[in-house]
Amino acid sequence: MFWKMDNQKNTDIQSEGHTALTVEALRHVLANMEDAEFMECETNHDQTITLIYIRTLIDSERLNESIIGPLNRCTDKTIPDCLETSRVSEIAGMSEGVKHLIEGSVLLCDTLQNKWWAVHLENPLGRAIEPSETETVIYGAKDSFTEQLEDNIALIRRRLPTTALKTEKFTVGYLSKTPVVLMYMEGLTNPEFISIAKEKITSIDFDQFLDSSQIAVFMEDHPHTVFPQFLQTDRPDACAYSLGIGKVVLLVGNSPFALVAPSTFFHLFHSPEDYFLRWVTASFFRCIRFFSYFLSVSLIPLYVALTTFHYQMIPLQILFVLTESRSKLPFTPFWEALLTLITLEIIKEASLRMPTKTGQTLGVIGGIVIGEATVAAGFASKVLIVLVGISAIASFLVPTYQMTKSTSIIQFGLLVLSSFLGVLGIVLGMIGMLAHLNGLTSLRQPYFAPVAPFYGKDWNDLFISSPLTWMKTRPGYLRPLQKWRYSRRR
Amino acid sequence: MKDFKRAVLAVLSSIALTTGCSPFVDNNMIEEIAPVIFWYVADAGEGKLKISTVVPPLVREQKRLLTMQVDLLKQGGKDFNLIYYRELKVGQLRMVLINEEIAKKGLIRMVNTLLSDPAISPRLFLAIVQGNFDDYISAQLQKQPNLDYFLYRMFKHYEKTNQGEMTIVNLHDFLKRYYSPMPYPNLPVFKVSSNYFSYVGTAFFGRDKLKAIVQNMDDQIYQLINNDKYLKHLAIPALSTTLGQVRSSVQMKMNQDASSISVQVDLTGRIEEYQGDKNLLEGEQLADLRKEIESYLEKQTAELLKKMQRWKVDPLQMGSLSLGPLKKPLREKEWLNTWEHVKFDVDYRLHLQPSATALPVGR
Numbered sequence: 001m002f003w004k005m006d007n008q009k010n011t012d013i014q015s016e017g018h019t020a021l022t023v024e025a026l027r028h029v030l031a032n033m034e035d036a037e038f039m040e041c042e043t044n045h046d047q048t049i050t051l052i053y054i055r056t057l058i059d060s061e062r063l064n065e066s067i068i069g070p071l072n073r074c075t076d077k078t079i080p081d082c083l084e085t086s087r088v089s090e091i092a093g094m095s096e097g098v099k100h101l102i103e104g105s106v107l108l109c110d111t112l113q114n115k116w117w118a119v120h121l122e123n124p125l126g127r128a129i130e131p132s133e134t135e136t137v138i139y140g141a142k143d144s145f146t147e148q149l150e151d152n153i154a155l156i157r158r159r160l161p162t163t164a165l166k167t168e169k170f171t172v173g174y175l176s177k178t179p180v181v182l183m184y185m186e187g188l189t190n191p192e193f194i195s196i197a198k199e200k201i202t203s204i205d206f207d208q209f210l211d212s213s214q215i216a217v218f219m220e221d222h223p224h225t226v227f228p229q230f231l232q233t234d235r236p237d238a239c240a241y242s243l244g245i246g247k248v249v250l251l252v253g254n255s256p257f258a259l260v261a262p263s264t265f266f267h268l269f270h271s272p273e274d275y276f277l278r279w280v281t282a283s284f285f286r287c288i289r290f291f292s293y294f295l296s297v298s299l300i301p302l303y304v305a306l307t308t309f310h311y312q313m314i315p316l317q318i319l320f321v322l323t324e325s326r327s328k329l330p331f332t333p334f335w336e337a338l339l340t341l342i343t344l345e346i347i348k349e350a351s352l353r354m355p356t357k358t359g360q361t362l363g364v365i366g367g368i369v370i371g372e373a374t375v376a377a378g379f380a381s382k383v384l385i386v387l388v389g390i391s392a393i394a395s396f397l398v399p400t401y402q403m404t405k406s407t408s409i410i411q412f413g414l415l416v417l418s419s420f421l422g423v424l425g426i427v428l429g430m431i432g433m434l435a436h437l438n439g440l441t442s443l444r445q446p447y448f449a450p451v452a453p454f455y456g457k458d459w460n461d462l463f464i465s466s467p468l469t470w471m472k473t474r475p476g477y478l479r480p481l482q483k484w485r486y487s488r489r490r
Numbered sequence: 491m492k493d494f495k496r497a498v499l500a501v502l503s504s505i506a507l508t509t510g511c512s513p514f515v516d517n518n519m520i521e522e523i524a525p526v527i528f529w530y531v532a533d534a535g536e537g538k539l540k541i542s543t544v545v546p547p548l549v550r551e552q553k554r555l556l557t558m559q560v561d562l563l564k565q566g567g568k569d570f571n572l573i574y575y576r577e578l579k580v581g582q583l584r585m586v587l588i589n590e591e592i593a594k595k596g597l598i599r600m601v602n603t604l605l606s607d608p609a610i611s612p613r614l615f616l617a618i619v620q621g622n623f624d625d626y627i628s629a630q631l632q633k634q635p636n637l638d639y640f641l642y643r644m645f646k647h648y649e650k651t652n653q654g655e656m657t658i659v660n661l662h663d664f665l666k667r668y669y670s671p672m673p674y675p676n677l678p679v680f681k682v683s684s685n686y687f688s689y690v691g692t693a694f695f696g697r698d699k700l701k702a703i704v705q706n707m708d709d710q711i712y713q714l715i716n717n718d719k720y721l722k723h724l725a726i727p728a729l730s731t732t733l734g735q736v737r738s739s740v741q742m743k744m745n746q747d748a749s750s751i752s753v754q755v756d757l758t759g760r761i762e763e764y765q766g767d768k769n770l771l772e773g774e775q776l777a778d779l780r781k782e783i784e785s786y787l788e789k790q791t792a793e794l795l796k797k798m799q800r801w802k803v804d805p806l807q808m809g810s811l812s813l814g815p816l817k818k819p820l821r822e823k824e825w826l827n828t829w830e831h832v833k834f835d836v837d838y839r840l841h842l843q844p845s846a847t848a849l850p851v852g853r
Contacts, residue, residue, distance in 0.1 A: 311518045311525055312581030312609060316642065319525065319582060323548040326521045333519065428504070435500045 176208035246480035283464035296395035309422035449477035541566035734762035
């Protein structure tokens, strides 16, 4: 019963398309909207034009310059000829009229001829193009996406000035009417990816989307895993590179983060800077990132396994320190590690939610004061505090923030396994994780490529970042229509 | 089918990666156990063993010496737990010090017991002790609470990259030699009293029984021609000379009928100390000294080899020279019979390196 009522409400919201477009009908639709304006304007030869718009969505200065002023001076020309803007379109139905209104257009009604026009005057409200805060680089372009979809498209188009770069627009969310732009390189990107992406976007049915990550949830093949199957980035250069090698990019209105697919597990560890630095340096740091990820998920479980079961594996010198450190603690290694990690997660979450300066203070208090006090109070060992610190810092080396978040979940899983089975538990957990990763797909393409399935040539941009001169072909696992990256055969 | 393949792959990987792991794990929480570093084993008479260790091994608490008289080695490990509040574990056992008397009776049973325990690492240092080690430990515990750990560090230090001071042997080395065609292992020997712990020399074994101990110059020559092939200092008091940074290259050749062996040793080093009458700034006198050193070392080495013949041990593994691709390998007894009558032709060639300061050398 409740389901039926809800369903009825949804159809009511969308039923305005069947009504004829009249001023009275619009007054009814826009009732109780304080920012909806109905204005009458007279032309030179006493013709009255009705202007209808939503004040908060349009640029009022341009309204005066492009519509009201020219209409007042208008002589015997038709309305579109009078207006000093090219973005005029004639509209017919109610639904079309409402759609234009909420997109930031002014509706003009010529009551004599009973004709309607929409003039797009959207208020370019939003922040300017700023450096990326989530994916900072020392070298390379500093610009990043904003909430303005048009700006975001332009940032990519400037990097790929070719007509092969196609943009197809969709709208998702029957309340939010969120625009989604699918970008791909025609003649290069595998058409299968494009059709799968289109199929997934058109099948989305939900009320509102406030960020691209919410759209990713509907498009992912495996929504219940901790591993993101769409790479989220706010860097136009990363998007342009992905398009150039044969991936598809989704730009979402009001979201500064684009979605890139098909994505693989390994590409979550790649930073845009890898392609700007010297290849040896870049490769070294890429390897460090992989190692850090391994460290961040396994260091604390390893501590628990070694101190609970496998004291033989600890070098004697370290065993001295560990035994001394743990000799007077009230908790077992598992509970000690669990409580410390939960405390760390609380501190991390709190410092993220706080304003920047408060967050920094919180980090210092959490990291130093609480850490020191915990050891002094005898709740945790010094060694564990050091390891937790290393593990936390190591988790931040992964360039993809979603992946950074996921390390905590995996770490807790391995921690529980290690407390029961020791190192065997960690190994079993790792095997389970590998099997899980091997089963994942992104846009129905294998998530663990190019390792499994194996694409040997793609390994030159996997764990190491080879010089660009060696990367002569596009990644094989993307099956691009153009294999070679250079334009002339040598 | 695809899922089946994945499942098979996952099972195979699991088997490969977890081979050797046991799903039954001991609770070894480090604050509840006492991983002992060393055992001292002595003869308690009437076929019994006396085992000693120091507890707690890793925590800064008052340390004490635990001693048990037992029939079996493992029994000692078990009985320690009955008199101490932490469970004593042997997973970090790094040294087993064995009394000389036991070594003379044979070590192989003890060594096999140690080896068959999966918790004990084969990188376990073995050493022979002359005197009562318990007295030494009891006397020193007040002065040096971490004595056991420092002893381990000493072994580790001299083992690493052959420091050229003393013989260091671990369980793996011992057994490797024991099970080789020429089963003559060796172990370091230390002498202890209540205030005294010092390196004596190297013990030679015939199979698992202690046969003899070489000390002083004999031990230095053994280090030089067999063990480390390096000595930081080779002191020759008879010639008032100390050679430094001495490295050797040894060539041994056996004749066809195994009646004689030529040992050619090329030594490289420098004179670091000289308190004799010769003027080493003069080339001729320096050459004389070099010849004296060579002939002294030749004589000492020949004597050492003769002693080995008398003791019926071949720690230099010279018997392996008789092995060849088309030859029937000699049995141990056959070799010992031959070994007693082998004649040696020892030849030293000393290559003196220029000294950094006041001892210019000519050839």
